[in-house]
Amino acid sequence: MLKNLFQHALRDCGLIAILRGVRPDEVEAIGHALYEAGFRIIEVPLNSPEPLQSIATLRRALPADCIIGAGTVLSPEAVLQVKEAGGELIVMPHSDARVISAAKEAGLCCAPGVATVTEAFAALAAGADVLKMFPAEQLGPHVVKAWRAVIPASVALLPVGGILPSSVSVFIDAGASGFGLGSALYKPGLTAAAVGENAKAFVSAWQTRAAASVK
Numbered sequence: 001m002l003k004n005l006f007q008h009a010l011r012d013c014g015l016i017a018i019l020r021g022v023r024p025d026e027v028e029a030i031g032h033a034l035y036e037a038g039f040r041i042i043e044v045p046l047n048s049p050e051p052l053q054s055i056a057t058l059r060r061a062l063p064a065d066c067i068i069g070a071g072t073v074l075s076p077e078a079v080l081q082v083k084e085a086g087g088e089l090i091v092m093p094h095s096d097a098r099v100i101s102a103a104k105e106a107g108l109c110c111a112p113g114v115a116t117v118t119e120a121f122a123a124l125a126a127g128a129d130v131l132k133m134f135p136a137e138q139l140g141p142h143v144v145k146a147w148r149a150v151i152p153a154s155v156a157l158l159p160v161g162g163i164l165p166s167s168v169s170v171f172i173d174a175g176a177s178g179f180g181l182g183s184a185l186y187k188p189g190l191t192a193a194a195v196g197e198n199a200k201a202f203v204s205a206w207q208t209r210a211a212a213s214v215k
Contacts, residue, residue: 002088002107002109003109005065005088006041006088006089006129007156009040009066010041010130010177010178012040013038013039013040013041013206014156014158014206015038015178015179015181015199015202015203015206016039016041016042016091016158016160016178016179016181017034017039017041017042017043017181017185017186017199018043018045018071018160018180018181018185018186019042019043019044019045019054019186020045020048020071020072020186020187020188021045021049022044022054022188023049023050023054023188024049024050024053024054026192027044027054027057027058028057028058028061029192030186031058031066032062032192033192033193033195033196033199034199035062035063035066036196037196037199037200037202038199038200038203038207039066039199039203040065040066040067041066041069041089042058042067042068042069043068043070043071043089043180044068044069045071045072045091046070046071046072046073046078051070052081052082052084052085053085055069055085055086056085056086059085059086059087059088067089067109068087068088068089069082069087069088069089069108069109070082070085070087070089070090071092071180072093073090073091073092073103074092074094074096075098076098076099076101079099079102079103079106079108080106082108083106083107087108088108088109089108089109089111090103090108090109090111091110091132091180092110092111092113092132093113093134095112095113095114095119095122095126096112097122097123097126100123100126100127101126101127104127110127110128110129111128111129111131111132111158112128112131112132113160114131114132114133115133115135115138117147117150117151120147120151124155129156130155130156130157130158130177131151132158132160132180133147133157133159133160134160134161134180135160135161135162136159136162136163136171136179137162141170141171141173141176142174144157144159144171144174144175144176145174145175147175148174156177156178157176157177158176158177158178158180159171159176159179159180160179160180160181160182161180161182162184163179163180163184164184165184165201165204166205168202168205168209169205169209172209181202184198184202185198185199185202186198
């Protein structure tokens, strides 16, 4: 079941690669670099060049345990296009219930963007699988901690926006379940090798914090 695969990927490595601006001709090499570093969830925002082609390429190129999705999904129509391209995860900057419902009806996982507790509970009522806390720079760890007191423990809180390897531990201590990683991981012009090095730094920070939690 897709939701189980997604939840397993989050537990294995709660880092979501956001490849905003990636091109279809470079995405396969970047995808392999991310996978080899330990990433198991990759999204291509729909405001990237030919995003559906990139999503299809990643789905063909990477193992089934790597979840491929789309970001900046703004309409129910876009949800269906993502599914046709082989996408499995719908990531949104907002929490439009129509888009969430379309994702669930299509059998896809959904991570809507929320900035208030009211939005968070409305998104969950609409069928959200996890919550994208956006923008993380504005919300900060103190808000994650406050939300964690009222959002069910089974619901993953995923801060997105401005996350660095140095801030991973602080957010996890506050209750974050994982992160969406943008320009600190990938930005247009970076080689696959450079993205791989950035990815290793994030995975190291994640694993260090995970190891500390079991001591």
